[in-house]
Amino acid sequence: MQMVNGTAASWGLYAQLDEARRMQGRALDALGFGPQETPSRVVLREPGLTLKAYAGTSSPGPAILMVPAPIKRAYIWDLAPGASVVEQCLASGARAYVAQWEEPRESFGLEDYGERLILACADAIRAETGEGKIFLFGHSLGGLLGAIFAALHPGRLRGLVAVAAPLHFDFAPQAGVLGPVIAELSRSGLLDAAPGNLPGSLLSVASFMASPEAFGRDRLLDWMRGWQDYEALRRCLRVERWTLDELPLARALVRDIAKRLYAEDGLVGGTLELGHRTAAARQVVAPLLIVADERCPIVPPQAILPFAQAAGAADKRLLWYEGDVGVALRHVGVLVGANAQRRLWPEILRWVQERGKS
Numbered sequence: 001m002q003m004v005n006g007t008a009a010s011w012g013l014y015a016q017l018d019e020a021r022r023m024q025g026r027a028l029d030a031l032g033f034g035p036q037e038t039p040s041r042v043v044l045r046e047p048g049l050t051l052k053a054y055a056g057t058s059s060p061g062p063a064i065l066m067v068p069a070p071i072k073r074a075y076i077w078d079l080a081p082g083a084s085v086v087e088q089c090l091a092s093g094a095r096a097y098v099a100q101w102e103e104p105r106e107s108f109g110l111e112d113y114g115e116r117l118i119l120a121c122a123d124a125i126r127a128e129t130g131e132g133k134i135f136l137f138g139h140s141l142g143g144l145l146g147a148i149f150a151a152l153h154p155g156r157l158r159g160l161v162a163v164a165a166p167l168h169f170d171f172a173p174q175a176g177v178l179g180p181v182i183a184e185l186s187r188s189g190l191l192d193a194a195p196g197n198l199p200g201s202l203l204s205v206a207s208f209m210a211s212p213e214a215f216g217r218d219r220l221l222d223w224m225r226g227w228q229d230y231e232a233l234r235r236c237l238r239v240e241r242w243t244l245d246e247l248p249l250a251r252a253l254v255r256d257i258a259k260r261l262y263a264e265d266g267l268v269g270g271t272l273e274l275g276h277r278t279a280a281a282r283q284v285v286a287p288l289l290i291v292a293d294e295r296c297p298i299v300p301p302q303a304i305l306p307f308a309q310a311a312g313a314a315d316k317r318l319l320w321y322e323g324d325v326g327v328a329l330r331h332v333g334v335l336v337g338a339n340a341q342r343r344l345w346p347e348i349l350r351w352v353q354e355r356g357k358s
Contacts, residue, residue, distance in 0.1 A: 014199035018246065021201055025244035033237040036080040038087060043097070044124040048104040048250075049117045051124055054086055054096040061093035062158060062356035063125050063134045069141035070113055070253065071203060073245040074100040076335055077139070083235050083336040085137070085345060092349040094135075094356075097125055099142075101247055106197055109252035110260065111274045114148030122156050132156070135352050139163040139335060140299065141257075147267060147307070150286055151279040157286040159355050160313075161348060164291060164321070164334050166299045167281075167307035169265045178298065180210040182254075182262045198254060200246025214297040218330065225325045232326025235336060239328035268310050281310035287355050288313040289348060291334060293321040298331040315355075319347060 028034065044051035052074075066085065068074045077098055078086040089096040099121050104112075118136070126132050135158050138146030143165020150160045166178055181203070208215040219240075226232035266272030270280035290308050292301045308316060321344060323330060324337025334340050 014202050014205075017201040017205070018199050021204075021244045021246065025241055028237065028241040028244070031237075033234065033241050035075040035078070035238065035242070037075050037078045038084065038090070040098075043128060044120060046117065046120055048102050048108055048112070049120070050100040050102055051121045052098045052100055053128070054090060054098075059093050059095060061095055062352055063095045063129050063131045064089050064097065064352065065118070065121055065125060065134050065136050066096070066098045067118065067136060067138040067142035067146050068099070068101065069139065070101040070104070070145075071141065071200070071247060071249070072242060073247070074098050075245075076239075076242055076332055079238050079242065079336050080235070082231075082338075083238070083341065085335055088341065088345045088349060092346075092353065094349070094352065095125075095129060095131075097121065103248055104197060104250035104253070106251045108250035110145075110148065110256040110272075112250075113253060114145045114279070115152050115274060118145065118149045119153065119156075122153075133158045135159045135161065135356070137161045137163065138165055140165060140331065143167070144261075144267070147281070147284060148272070148274070148279045150288075151267070151281070151283040152274065152277060154283060154285045159287040159289065159352065160284065161289045161352075162291070162304075162307075164293055164296060164299045164304075164331055166303045168268050168303050168305070169262045170302070178303070179262055181206045182258045197248035197250055200248055203249060204243070204246065211297060214331075215329075218297075219328050222325060222328055222330075229326060232338070235338075236326045236328045239332060239336060242332075243328065268307050281307050282312040284311040285313050287315040289317045289319065289351055291319045291321055291344065291348070293323070293330065293334065295323060296321075296330055298329075317351060319344060 038054050040052040040054050043053045066077045078084045086096050122134055125134055136146045143162035146160055147167055150157055223236055260266045260272055264271055268281050272279045288311055292304045321334045324333040324339045327333030327337045
């Protein structure tokens with residue numbers, strides 16, 4: 001696998017690709033396949049972050065903060081009615097919040113995403129609800145950020161739910177495709193090319209080159225399996241529209257992930273230094289629920305279970321996602337798929353309700 005080198009010409013090519021993907025997204029919007037989000041209001045704005053609150057935040061239920069990966073838009077948590085974790089949270093009586101990542105500063109790294117900005121969200125929720133402890137839900141790299149926060153601020157969480165989150169890092173083939181993606185970004189020279197954030201489409205290209213099966217063939221097969229199911233087809237097209245909605249990547253964050261996590265496995269190994277402190281899996285003592293997928297090539301169980309074993313929480317639970325049709329990318333099916341919505345999320349929210357009583 002080899003990407004173009006970090007020249008000005010290649011940088012301009014990625015900028016053009018970003019715009020072409022935005023145009024495709026607008027076309028899907030015009031055809032009715034854009035997101036249908038739950039009404040919300042803004043609680044907090046900071047550079048790189050908007051905290052959104054949803055109807056029901058005045059209820060007595062537990063406060064839940066949902067943290068997406070800082071790669072694409074946050075509405076994958078609230079794609080459309082029937083394909084929305086936000087909707088599930090509200091139906092359970094919880095107070096739902098989403099950390100919506102915005103265009104970052106180039107200098108934003110793991111310390112910003114995994115601590116400072118999540119802490120700002122937790123403080124804003126406490127100011128609004130009086131709740132000093134929240135439940136934190138994180139998907140994919142958002143789950144990694146949530147785990148870092150849980151290690152650094154154990155007293156601020158009632159529980160951590162890490163959904164298909166890469167938490168243990170290994171370049172072995174069985175550890176998934178993210179390792180080769182990060183390695184290629186490091187080798188390509190693009191991290192040291194023109195200043196500024198990395199184009200959002202860069203990660204999409206690197207991901208496809210790392211695994212054409214997961215990011216190409218499997219998406220086509222999913223569409224073929226669900227094309228006669230109207231609801232599955234609509235959901236699939238909404239996910240495809242979401243994949244076109246990329247955020248620029250903060251250069252410091254990509255460097256931190258490459259060096260501190262993939263090169264050193266710092267979270268599980270206990271060597272992840274952020275500021276003057278260390279974040280380690282053993283420091284994650286809040287109740288922990290992990291969702292894994294035996295068939296996910298992007299974040300397989302081998303990238304999750306060693307963290308679960310190393311975590312210091314006495315209260316741990318593991319749930320398995322069994323897959324769906326009509327989700328385009330299996331990795332996000334755990335959030336939007338019909339089976340996930342019908343079986344998995346009610347079980348997760350029962351777990352939350354039980355621990356929210358304490």
